[in-house]
Amino acid sequence: TQLLEQSPQFLSIQEGENLTVYCNSSSVFSSLQWYRQEPGEGPVLLVTVVTGGEVKKLKRLTFQFGDARKDSSLHITAAQPGDTGLYLCAGTETSGSRLTFGEGTQLTVNP
Amino acid sequence: DTEVTQTPKHLVMGMTNKKSLKCEQHMGHRAMYWYKQKAKKPPELMFVYSYEKLSINESVPSRFSPECPNSSLLNLHLHALQPEDSALYLCASSQGPPGTGEDEQFFGPGTRLTVL
Numbered sequence: 001t002q003l004l005e006q007s008p009q010f011l012s013i014q015e016g017e018n019l020t021v022y023c024n025s026s027s028v029f030s031s032l033q034w035y036r037q038e039p040g041e042g043p044v045l046l047v048t049v050v051t052g053g054e055v056k057k058l059k060r061l062t063f064q065f066g067d068a069r070k071d072s073s074l075h076i077t078a079a080q081p082g083d084t085g086l087y088l089c090a091g092t093e094t095s096g097s098r099l100t101f102g103e104g105t106q107l108t109v110n111p
Numbered sequence: 112d113t114e115v116t117q118t119p120k121h122l123v124m125g126m127t128n129k130k131s132l133k134c135e136q137h138m139g140h141r142a143m144y145w146y147k148q149k150a151k152k153p154p155e156l157m158f159v160y161s162y163e164k165l166s167i168n169e170s171v172p173s174r175f176s177p178e179c180p181n182s183s184l185l186n187l188h189l190h191a192l193q194p195e196d197s198a199l200y201l202c203a204s205s206q207g208p209p210g211t212g213e214d215e216q217f218f219g220p221g222t223r224l225t226v227l
Contacts, residue, residue, distance in 0.1 A: 030210070030212065031212070031214070031215070033215060033216070035218075040199070040221070040223060041220055041221065042115075042117075042201050042203075042218035042219050042220045042221045043154070043201075043218045044218070045215065045216070045217060045218075048215045050212075086151070088153055088154075090153075090216075092209055092210055092214055095210075096209065096210055097166075097167065097208075097209045097210050098156055098159070098167060098209050099156070099209060099214070099216055101153035101154060102153065103152075103153060104151070104152070104153050106151065
């Protein structure tokens, strides 16, 4: 069983559409990060959320941390081809000593 | 300087070769990590160094040998690898060790390793 369940695994949409990626767990996390990775490159940190109920915005990206700090979502408004990539959520449990990754969401935005 | 650098970018080696991967950060981070990533999969943790000491080894085979010469450098020595070890090897660093609240990780660009 995956500690962090990320969905959907694959997403192919047209330019201009909106989308949401979910990251869920039964465990409580002290913090949760979202990364974006392009092929052959390292993951790039987009945001860190630490407070339950927190909402952070990064241009067209909106990140939410659940009130109980067990889940998170990433919403992209008016997706563009440049948003294409592998989106990874990752978190450290409150009692944990390592970063745990979700399985990732491969997003393709078609022109 | 807010980046993690890794060399080489690409590496091809035979199963009898000995090679090393290098990672460097100048952000004053006290924890550094090695991850292995296969195509279309999330990174898998291999090793964690906290304050230049090995704190986590995720049961990695001994043909992978990490080394932390100082607080800015992290090496991964490779010897007698197998073709299934071919992957993207990522280095990361964080201000503090995991679980300290200062453990936001920043990744390098990775080394693409191919074992023939």
